[in-house]
Amino acid sequence: xxxxxxxxxxxxxxxxxxxxxxxxxxxxxxxxxxxxxxxxxxxxxxxxxxxxxxxxxxxxxxxxxxxxxxxxxxxxxxxxxxxxxxxxxxxxxxxxxxxxxxxxxxxxxxxxxxxxxxxxxxxxxxxxxxxxxxxxxxxxxxxxxxxxxxxxxxxxxxxxxxxxxxxxxxxxxxxxxxxxxxxxxxxxxxxxxxxxxxxxxxxxxxxxxxxxxxxxxxxxxxxxxxxxxxxxxxxxxxxxxxxxxxxxxxxxxxxxxxxxxxxxxxxxxxxxxxxxxxxxxxxxxxxxxxxxxxxxxxxxxxxxxxxxxxxxxxxxxxxxxxxxxxxxxxxxxxxxxxxxxxxxxxxxxxxxxxxxxxxx
Numbered sequence: 001x002x003x004x005x006x007x008x009x010x011x012x013x014x015x016x017x018x019x020x021x022x023x024x025x026x027x028x029x030x031x032x033x034x035x036x037x038x039x040x041x042x043x044x045x046x047x048x049x050x051x052x053x054x055x056x057x058x059x060x061x062x063x064x065x066x067x068x069x070x071x072x073x074x075x076x077x078x079x080x081x082x083x084x085x086x087x088x089x090x091x092x093x094x095x096x097x098x099x100x101x102x103x104x105x106x107x108x109x110x111x112x113x114x115x116x117x118x119x120x121x122x123x124x125x126x127x128x129x130x131x132x133x134x135x136x137x138x139x140x141x142x143x144x145x146x147x148x149x150x151x152x153x154x155x156x157x158x159x160x161x162x163x164x165x166x167x168x169x170x171x172x173x174x175x176x177x178x179x180x181x182x183x184x185x186x187x188x189x190x191x192x193x194x195x196x197x198x199x200x201x202x203x204x205x206x207x208x209x210x211x212x213x214x215x216x217x218x219x220x221x222x223x224x225x226x227x228x229x230x231x232x233x234x235x236x237x238x239x240x241x242x243x244x245x246x247x248x249x250x251x252x253x254x255x256x257x258x259x260x261x262x263x264x265x266x267x268x269x270x271x272x273x274x275x276x277x278x279x280x281x282x283x284x285x286x287x288x289x290x291x292x293x294x295x296x297x298x299x300x301x302x303x304x305x306x307x308x309x310x311x312x313x314x315x316x317x318x319x320x321x322x323x324x325x326x327x328x329x330x331x332x333x334x335x336x337x338x339x340x341x342x343x344x345x346x347x348x349x350x351x352x353x354x355x356x357x358x359x360x
Contacts, residue, residue, distance in 0.1 A: 026206040026214060028149035029260035029322065031359035033103045035154045040107035042114040047087060049122030054129035055080045055136055065241035067303075081136060084125075088143045088345045091115050095147035096341075096349035098154065099357050109154035116148055117161075120168035126175075134179040135193045138200040139346040141172045142254065145203030146348025166208045173204035173213050191236040192251035195224045196346075199254035202261045218267055221258040224251065228276035231297060232283030238298050245294050245302040248284040249316045255280070256319040257347060263326075270326075281323060288312060289335035314342035321351040 058074040059066040094112040098105050125141070128134045148165065155162060176197050180189050188194065198220020205213025227234055237247040255277060262269035270277055287294040291302045306313045317338055320331055331338050341352035348354065 026209050026265050029264040030354045031357040032153045033099050033357050035106045035157050036103040037106040039158050040110050042111035044111050046115050046118040049119040049124035050083050052127040053133040055133050057132055067241045067243040084140050088140050092143055092147045092345045092349035095150040096353050099150050100353045109151040112151050117165055120164040138196040142200040142203055143346045143348050145207050169204040169207045173201045176201055187236055190223055194220050195254040199257050202258050206261055217258050218262050222272055224255050225276045226273040228280045232279035241300045242303050244298045245287045245291055252284050253319040256323055260322050285334040311337050311339050315344040318342040318344040318347050318351040321355045325355050
């Protein structure tokens with residue numbers, strides 16, 4: 001991890017990361033919604049925490065592009081991940097409901113807190129048996145972290161105990177750092193997996209007030225953004241052949257979220273690497289309705305994107321909400337139709353709602 005520490009230090013000296021003096025009091029990237037109703041107890045039953053996970057890749061390992069799904073491995077993976085996904089969906093929907101109500105549905109925040117706290121005390125995801133288990137867990141931790149930040153004003157107003165939660169996020173974040181540090185210069189340490197890891201570590205830093213974790217996330221962001229080529233593409237995601245378009249969407253999402261966390265805490269992330277993320281966003285969104293350029297670059301016809309009643313699923317595009325709010329524009333500029341509110345549990349919930357929330 002030494003080279004990452006050195007990178008973070010260099011960026012700090014260059015003014016591209018925040019000052020260590022700001023380590024305490026890191027803030028969420030979205031408006032803080034304070035509770036407008038009396039505290040309420042959560043009546044929902046918290047499921048037992050998933051402590052151990054031992055998943056493997058869903059892809060046919062004979063396909064070097066990792067773009068052909070092995071159906072048996074896919075089914076096993078989904079079954080093993082189902083408990084985690086159900087938990088994350090519950091927590092992020094509860095947090096989103098609280099925000100959408102303007103703080104009136106305090107019971108939703110109470111339930112989100114109760115679920116996160118119980119899993120933290122149960123040391124969820126502390127036994128990750130395979131590298132893929134760690135890589136898959138980053139999305140769970142990232143989504144939980146964003147949901148926690150959404151309800152943090154309620155937690156603070158009620159004076160609730162956050163020690164177990166903060167300890168848990170810190171442990172998961174340092175565990176993820178070890179996974180990337182111990183696995184050398186393999187492609188997955190520089191492609192979408194790394195950005196999701198960076199997002200999970202960055203949001204954990206904001207949850208715990210640990211600037212070093214946020215800085216590590218920004219260093220991960222820089223690994224991705226600085227790879228963007230003249231076309232606006234990510235070369236390692238182009239290697240995913242027929243799934244390159246889908247993987248660009250998958251890769252840009254955590255990069256946007258890291259940038260938002262960084263910007264909220266004094267880091268001008270969008271300017272890093274000569275503003276390369278803007279080129280990536282343009283290239284990726286253009287490819288949704290018109291994949292001709294990405295097909296020319298990969299030499300492969302792209303698979304259809306997952307849809308919900310003929311509209312691109314919100315979990316693939318929810319990241320546009322903070323991006324368009326900050327920089328203007330709309331998905332219609334790219335010939336894309338979406339259904340709102342857009343929801344992604346991996347990104348923390350209904351980003352449409354969180355971006356539009358009013359502070360206070």
